[in-house]
Amino acid sequence: MSDVVTLTREGPIALIEINNPPVNALSTAVRQGLQNAVLEAEADDAIMALVIYGTGRAFIAGADIKEFGKPLQPPFLPELCTRIEACPKPVVAAMHGVSLGGGLEVALGCHYRIATPDARVGLPEVHLGLIPGAGGTQRLPRLTGTERGIEMMTSGRHVKAAEALEAGIIDEIGTASPRENGLAFATRIIEEGKPRRAVSELPAPAAVDWDAAYAATLKKGRGQLSPAMVVRAVQAAAEKPFADGLAEERRIFLELMETDQRKGMIHAFFGERAVSNLPELKGIDPRPLTAIGVIGGGTMGAGIATAALLAGLKVTLIEMSDEATEAAKGRIASNLQGALKRGKITEAKFTKLTEDALTLATTYDALADADLVIEAVFENMDVKKDVFTKLDAICKPGAVLASNTSYLDVAEIAAATSRPADVIGLHFFSPAHVMKLLEVVVPDAAAPDAVATGFALGKMLSKISVRAGVCDGFIGNRILSTYRAAADHMVLDGASPYEIDKVMTGFGFPMGPFAVADLAGLDIGWANRKRKRAEGLPPGMRDSSYADTLCEDGHFGQKTGKGYYVYEAGKRGGTPNPDVLPLIEAERAEKGLTAQDFTADDILARYMAAMVNEGAKILGEGIARRPLDVDMVLLFGYGFPRYHGGPMKWADMQGLDKILADLDRFAAENPEFWTPAPLLRSLVAEGRTFEDLNKEG
Numbered sequence: 134m135s136d137v138v139t140l141t142r143e144g145p146i147a148l149i150e151i152n153n154p155p156v157n158a159l160s161t162a163v164r165q166g167l168q169n170a171v172l173e174a175e176a177d178d179a180i181m182a183l184v185i186y187g188t189g190r191a192f193i194a195g196a197d198i199k200e201f202g203k204p205l206q207p208p209f210l211p212e213l214c215t216r217i218e219a220c221p222k223p224v225v226a227a228m229h230g231v232s233l234g235g236g237l238e239v240a241l242g243c244h245y246r247i248a249t250p251d252a253r254v255g256l257p258e259v260h261l262g263l264i265p266g267a268g269g270t271q272r273l274p275r276l277t278g279t280e281r282g283i284e285m286m287t288s289g290r291h292v293k294a295a296e297a298l299e300a301g302i303i304d305e306i307g308t309a310s311p312r313e314n315g316l317a318f319a320t321r322i323i324e325e326g327k328p329r330r331a332v333s334e335l336p337a338p339a340a341v342d343w344d345a346a347y348a349a350t351l352k353k354g355r356g357q358l359s360p361a362m363v364v365r366a367v368q369a370a371a372e373k374p375f376a377d378g379l380a381e382e383r384r385i386f387l388e389l390m391e392t393d394q395r396k397g398m399i400h401a402f403f404g405e406r407a408v409s410n411l412p413e414l415k416g417i418d419p420r421p422l423t424a425i426g427v428i429g430g431g432t433m434g435a436g437i438a439t440a441a442l443l444a445g446l447k448v449t450l451i452e453m454s455d456e457a458t459e460a461a462k463g464r465i466a467s468n469l470q471g472a473l474k475r476g477k478i479t480e481a482k483f484t485k486l487t488e489d490a491l492t493l494a495t496t497y498d499a500l501a502d503a504d505l506v507i508e509a510v511f512e513n514m515d516v517k518k519d520v521f522t523k524l525d526a527i528c529k530p531g532a533v534l535a536s537n538t539s540y541l542d543v544a545e546i547a548a549a550t551s552r553p554a555d556v557i558g559l560h561f562f563s564p565a566h567v568m569k570l571l572e573v574v575v576p577d578a579a580a581p582d583a584v585a586t587g588f589a590l591g592k593m594l595s596k597i598s599v600r601a602g603v604c605d606g607f608i609g610n611r612i613l614s615t616y617r618a619a620a621d622h623m624v625l626d627g628a629s630p631y632e633i634d635k636v637m638t639g640f641g642f643p644m645g646p647f648a649v650a651d652l653a654g655l656d657i658g659w660a661n662r663k664r665k666r667a668e669g670l671p672p673g674m675r676d677s678s679y680a681d682t683l684c685e686d687g688h689f690g691q692k693t694g695k696g697y698y699v700y701e702a703g704k705r706g707g708t709p710n711p712d713v714l715p716l717i718e719a720e721r722a723e724k725g726l727t728a729q730d731f732t733a734d735d736i737l738a739r740y741m742a743a744m745v746n747e748g749a750k751i752l753g754e755g756i757a758r759r760p761l762d763v764d765m766v767l768l769f770g771y772g773f774p775r776y777h778g779g780p781m782k783w784a785d786m787q788g789l790d791k792i793l794a795d796l797d798r799f800a801a802e803n804p805e806f807w808t809p810a811p812l813l814r815s816l817v818a819e820g821r822t823f824e825d826l827n828k829e830g
């Protein structure tokens with residue numbers, strides 16, 4: 134008998150226990166162990182029913198994702214599920230924790246399913262660029278009906294036990310342990326002489342308008358293929374005999390396994406988990422964290438306070454006047470109202486958070502006991518230094534002092550205090566209670582346990598926390614300003630903002646860069662341009678001023694109803710602003726530029742080369758430690774399509790030599806802007822990839 138699956142007997146019942154921490158993934162050893170146990174129990178005349186259950190946190194969290202991309206080893210999961218279903222004795226799945234993907238498929242291969250009240254089930258394969266590949270697309274809709282089956286599999290959502298019962302996915306909820314639940318259920322089946330019930334023998338799911346469902350799903354997924362292919366697999370369930378439907382599911386599954394989308398999604402899955410796992414913080418305990426301070430109650434400060442309150446922290450928010458604290462309280466309450474409406478908190482919790490856990494004050498002494506303070510005040514070095522000098526005087530020893538600056542030098546801010554080891558950057562993204570990304574900015578002088586505390590806060594707030602070194606814009610905004618500049622240069626040279634937006638939404642971004650600018654407010658870019666002009670433009674950066682005219686005329690994007698696009702009240706999205714192209718043409722004429730044609734491929738190549746090259750520079754300078762750190766920043770802060778894995782993973786999949794060749798070609802026009810990062814050149818010369826750097830840690 135294997136280590137990971139054990140078979141014991143309790144009277145006429147075979148108890149098959151899976152014990153493969155942390156989440157009972159279906160590794161080759163587990164599949165082999167399950168098959169052996171089922172065959173042994175089947176051959177044992179004294180056994181009348183079988184129970185399969187898991188130990189630890191989950192029934193089974195699915196196929197072992199670490200085995201994907203390697204040659205598949207028998208026994209294969211679809212055959213194992215079919216084999217379990219073919220067992221002439223009733224087989225009961227006794228589920229708890231999560232039963233996901235292949236885990237639910239094993240359960241659907243069983244004849245009965247009983248689950249604990251806190252159990253959750255789901256087929257989340259689409260999040261890995263796949264479809265369920267062991268009968269899920271064929272069996273689930275036979276229980277739930279077509280619509281709910283498609284909805285569950287295209288969203289990949291986890292369904293709670295009560296809903297699973299109502300949807301017919303499980304037969305019963307049992308409040309004992311999985312082993313005891315299974316044993317009691319199997320005993321009853323034997324006593325009542327209940328027959329096996331094979332899901333594959335239930336009527337096929339009903340037909341729907343498959344082409345319409347496919348097209349709608351593809352559109353919703355912004356080009357992600359796997360959810361749309363779920364529809365095709367369910368279509369096969371409805372139209373073909375079970376075995377043929379299963380074969381069609383397998384064909385689609387194996388085809389998707391070979392796609393870059395699958396590789397990108399699995400990179401994102403592991404990247405998301407690896408990103409806050411920093412070798413330098415191994416064994417370093419964070420400082421205690423129960424009460425935090427927030428300075429500034431604008432959109433950002435209120436968002437940070439909201440996130441902290443929802444995470445169970447006590448929050449003291451400082452503003453300059455009573456009116457400003459009231460306004461901040463209103464913003465926080467309105468954010469929390471959102472959580473209340475979505476059922477994330479109760480009315481009582483809402484009151485507790487706004488009345489008990491939140492303190493508002495106008496003087497810094499209220500921060501004397503805070504474990505960590507985040508300032509989110511006006512983005513100006515003198516203002517920030519003043520805040521930190523005051524914090525230095527008031528805060529208790531060991532308190533972590535953090536700045537939410539988006540581009541200022543955190544080391545310089547730290548130097549304004551007598552305790553630079555306690556100072557870090559915590560760069561949130563707006564709205565801070567919604568956006569997942571947190572850049573933990575680490576100046577050289579920062580103490581490791583202060584950094585660990587930043588990561589601990591990120592974890593409490595359910596953020597994806599990424600370590601960034603100090604530079605203008607850190608990881609995300611520095612890369613953004615480079616690819617944004619590449620887009621602006623293309624506009625000067627002949628592309629229209631609308632073509633660029635179309636290409637980038639076609640690539641899978643929710644919005645193109647010009648629509649994003651309209652959303653953020655064109656005044657932000659305008660202020661930035663003025664600042665850069667005053668400082669002197671960086672080498673290779675070309676000035677463009679047509680958007681200044683829009684701002685001078687009072688058009689700041691969505692908030693004023695007009696920017697690159699015109700927005701009509703009550704309508705989502707906008708239509709191109711007819712004033713924009715003439716403004717661009719006038720600027721080209723003034724600068725003596727002749728418009729060139731840009732194909733969609735040209736636009737994509739330049740936009741992405743700029744992004745990847747800046748990412749490589751950031752890595753080469755040590756601002757980001759690993760390529761996956763850059764990938765997670767773009768994925769969680771900038772809408773980069775998850776199915777491409779992130780810019781560095783995408784570059785690996787394109788071939789770094791191709792990206793380098795593009796950069797060399799573009800550098801002929803503007804060497805200072807396009808010079809390839811030394812790291813990229815050396816990786817190509819050595820035949821290595823960004824993934825190799827991830828593996829080196």
Ligand code: 3H9
Binds near residue numbers: 156196211231235
């Ligand atoms: C599938 O089943 C295909 C089939 O249809 C057909 C096959 C033919 N494999 O997230 P956590 C690791 S596709 C390997 O931090 P949580 C994870 O990497 C699969 N490892 O904890 C981490 O490792 P480490 C469909 C896995 O409590 C540790 O477990 N299933 C797997 O926040 C803890 O994970 C899914 O897509 C796996 N399947 O969440 C489920 N799952 O400690 C994916 C987890 O070394 N998993 N690990 O960093 C999840 O959604 C969450 O991990 C889960 C736990 C909810 C299970």
